[in-house]
Amino acid sequence: MAVAFILFFGGNASTPIERRLDAVRLAIAVHLLRAASKAQFDPLLVVSPDPTVHDALARYAEVLRPSTTPFHLGHELQRIARDRRLDRLCVTGAGYGALVSAADLRALRERVDGADEVLISNNYYSGDLVAFAPAKALDALDLPATDNPLPRLLHQQAGLPNHELPRGAAWLLDVDTPTDATILARDMRCPPEVRAAGTWExxxxxxxxxxxxxxxxxxxxxxxxxxxxxxxxxxxxxxxxxxxxxxxxxxxxxxxxxxxxxxxxxxxxxxxxxxxxxxxxxxxxxxxxxxxxxxxxxxxxxxxxxxxxxxxxxxxxxxxxxxxxxxxxxxxxxxxxxxxxxxxxxxxxxxxxxxxxxxxxxxxxxxxxxxxxx
Structure with a gap:
């Protein structure tokens, strides 16, 4: 069965330093969506209110506008899964996955595809990447506004068996700050297009x-x-x-x-x-x-x-x-x-x-x- 890949990207940065960081995150999103495509996730979806994100990522995924104001990740995720009849989901956010490879994602997809009930995250207490099935498990949750508590809630409230990905830079790195971006750019594994997006060297x-x-x-x-x-x-x-x-x-x-x-x-x-x-x-x-x-x-x-x-x-x-x-x-x-x-x-x-x-x-x-x- 197909496993959907859904990337949430806030965007709409209002200051120069935020826009600089979003440029790095966009480059990371391009890398990750390409890797997800090679890993045979389907469909590839991006959710963002930012026209800049739509323009930059439309060639790599279907880009949707959020329906909630203020934004609420749990409600958005539930709506998308219901409207598109998706049963297996991999969810992440902007800035995550610069060191994740297509092979990494393929192995993850195969694990989700091969189980009736499964929950895999990079961090149980504060998830940056969460893959799970079935999607109807969302119906049992007090839906969270952000992705951080999603793994814990899916385990505690929906009863999905929890598994964590290996601890290391590839699965844990999430670029949330200029410091993260500048450290990433110095790593020899950093994708060239991400390094070219700029840092605070x-x-x-x-x-x-x-x-x-x-x-x-x-x-x-x-x-x-x-x-x-x-x-x-x-x-x-x-x-x-x-x-x-x-x-x-x-x-x-x-x-x-x-x-x-x-x-x-x-x-x-x-x-x-x-x-x-x-x-x-x-x-x-x-x-x-x-x-x-x-x-x-x-x-x-x-x-x-x-x-x-x-x-x-x-x-x-x-x-x-x-x-x-x-x-x-x-x-x-x-x-x-x-x-x-x-x-x-x-x-x-x-x-x-x-x-x-x-x-x-x-x-x-x-x-x-x-x-x-x-």
């Missing part, structure tokens, strides 16, 4: 270089903080030469709505409130020679709800583009920190972190900070 490339150097340097320590899963820690412990100091907090924060409800709390947030921005990053430098921070958890603790443009400006250390005083002060302090800092969302401590650790070994060990001083 000047702004954060040096930070990436320094932290990649730390990953291949014994007897140094890297601090990783945010919504970090146990598989990430296990991977870093076995696949990097450095020590890793990890603080995992607020896993599933967005899927559970804790950020929107103002309920998110983090130890680093309490420390930040006590010390202030400059002293906070100075204290982080006492814990390690580099810091990778899922800053969205800290923002939620502090009650900050910055726009996408302001979040991305913070990620690339462009404090001058940020109007909110607290976020601007945070960004200035991160930029001036005595150690290299990488900022981003969940992917910077998940898929992008896997990618960064893997690509660290693609570069000469001699370029690490320790080696360069010898």
């Amino acid at each position: 000047r702004e954060i490339g040096p930070h990436i270089d320094r932290i990649a150097g730390l990953f291949v340097t014994p007897d140094v320590e890297v601090v990783v903080a945010g919504r970090v899963g146990a598989p990430v820690w296990s991977f870093l412990e076995t696949q990097t030469a450095c020590r890793v100091r990890m603080l995992s907090e607020e896993r599933g924060m967005q899927a559970a709505g804790r950020d929107a409800a103002g309920a998110a709390r983090t130890v680093l947030g309490f420390l930040y409130e006590q010390l202030g921005p400059d002293r906070f990053f100075a204290r982080m430098a006492e814990l390690g020679q580099g810091l990778i921070l899922d800053s969205r958890v800290l923002f939620a603790h502090l009650g900050l709800r910055p726009s996408a443009a302001d979040r991305f400006a913070s990620d690339v250390f462009d404090a001058g583009a940020i109007a909110e005083p607290k976020l601007r002060a945070f960004t200035e302090a991160a930029s001036a920190a005595p150690i290299p800092v990488l900022l981003g969302g969940h992917s910077v401590v998940s898929g992008a972190l896997f990618t960064l650790a893997e690509l660290a070994w693609q570069r000469p060990v001699a370029s690490s900070p320790t080696a360069s001083r010898q």
Whole structure:
């Protein structure tokens, strides 16, 4: 039986930095749709309100406009499955799949095609890619507005047997931020058309270089903080030469709505409130020679709800583009920190972190900070 491939793409970016990131996501979508076509998914569908997305992707898939306002992924997915009588679905979003190959997708399609009841995702708690059957399982759900809780709901409420894809950069990387895009472009597996779409090399490339150097340097320590899963820690412990100091907090924060409800709390947030921005990053430098921070958890603790443009400006250390005083002060302090800092969302401590650790070994060990001083 056929397995449908459905890609949701928000688009309609209103600021230059958001449009730059959407250009990267469009290039990723082209790559992924081509791979899905080779893997014999059928039909290929894109759902987006953005005319730019329609123009860019119409040759690779049928592009539909959403019917819900505000957008609600669960209702859209249920409507599409019913109207088109689809029984087997693979669902993903913009920015996902740059390192996923046609062979990867073919194996996934065959697993979904060969089972009466199945649920496969790249992350049970926060899915970026979710493949399942039968589609009528959606009828048993409290339909989610986003894709993040979909795997958990399909398992808990519809009873589908859950399976997770292998943990690694290919299945986990989801480009949500400029940091993710810039890390991806440095990986030798990055599709050329994605790399050509542009990155923030000047702004954060040096930070990436320094932290990649730390990953291949014994007897140094890297601090990783945010919504970090146990598989990430296990991977870093076995696949990097450095020590890793990890603080995992607020896993599933967005899927559970804790950020929107103002309920998110983090130890680093309490420390930040006590010390202030400059002293906070100075204290982080006492814990390690580099810091990778899922800053969205800290923002939620502090009650900050910055726009996408302001979040991305913070990620690339462009404090001058940020109007909110607290976020601007945070960004200035991160930029001036005595150690290299990488900022981003969940992917910077998940898929992008896997990618960064893997690509660290693609570069000469001699370029690490320790080696360069010898």
